[in-house]
Amino acid sequence: MTRFSTLYQITFSLLILTFSSFSFGGVDSCSADPMTEKILTKLTAEYDNADVPRRFQIQSEVTQDLDALAESVFNLFLNKTPNLSAWTKNIQGCLNRFPSLNNKLVYSLNRKISNWLFTKMQNSHSAKMRALAKIFTSGSRNLKFNTFSWLQQNEFFQEKGGYQFFQNWIFLDLERVSPEELLFVFVHELAHELDTTLKSNLDIFNNYKVTEIIYSTQNLTPANLDRIDHWLQASLQIHFLAEWRAWLFTYEIYRDLINLDHIPPVDWLEKKIPDVAKLPAELLTSKVFNFLDKKFYDPTNEYPFDIPILKERLLSLRETLRNSQTLPQQDPCLANLTQNTCPSEK
Secondary structure, eight states, X not given: OEEEXXXXXXXXXXXXXXXXXXXXXXXXXXXXXXXXXXXXXXXXXXXXXXXXXXXXXXXXXXXXXXXXXXXXXXXXXXXXOTXXXXXXXHHHHHHTTSHHHHHHHHHHHHHHHHHHHHHHHHTOSOHHHHHHHHHHHSSOOOEEEEEEBTTBOOSSOOSSEEEETTTTEEEEETTTOOHHHHHHHHHXXXXXXXXHHHHHHHHHHTOHHHHHHHHOGGGOOHHHHHXXXXXXXXHHHHTXXXXXXXXXXXXXXXXXXXXXXXXXXXXXXXXXXXXXXXXXXXXXXXXXXXXXXXXXXXXXTSTTTTSHHHHHHHHHHXXXXXXXXXXXXXXXXXXXXXXXXXXXXX
């Protein structure tokens, strides 16, 4: 991974464009897009006939042209342009003559999107949104960020976005997310990155001694059962409750932006919990919990949670949460974001 040093200090998991050994060919069918034709012309006939200084200049110009092409792609996405997928895949096919060009185009697209997202956040009337942006634009966090799009296929994830907490890696899938949803999917994944409760429970969940006890049912003494319950609690904290904390934070931001920035309602969010703008804090908290409680999948058919004693205890813990008179606590960092209480990344 290469650290991308800009104001935002975001690490993109992509290759930087290098111009080395090109295999030249004609422009032919790629002339349908003027910018693509311009890039390919520079790297074929013009590059062949250029002296060394001009070749270096061509490399610089192509980098700028790819930045402009990435901006065009993103603007077309924001404008919901029909057939964008087919158009961009045609561009990709043309640029595949020089494999590094596609890498650079995706790199540029990621940068354009991250800049757009953080600018929106910094310009918000929501103090919480501005505080969120400040944390990630201060240079104190090394966050890996990637967008899957028509230019880069996503074969592993089937969601609008995601967060891989073992690698501090966020992705957004532009083929599944709409322009109205993009900011809130990003906010949701940033909430996972800031969730100190999630991170503090990872060590417990990954405790090999506990897993040894789980795998050896002969060792299920009362003391070991307590340790297993502790492990199951950690499992809930990094899965079900982590999603609840992130969704609660997302809806708090969404309510702020409706009431303060006067954005139109976002159907994707309203279908889950309607009329968020009118909900007081306590009611919003319970509605988010109840919605997620009904939708969340418990892995009781998967090993090791399919072991009868683990399955029974996990479902019992979920039932206890469901029937509790008090809701779980929001993560301290997310709950007090405007007070600068979030720890710096180690």
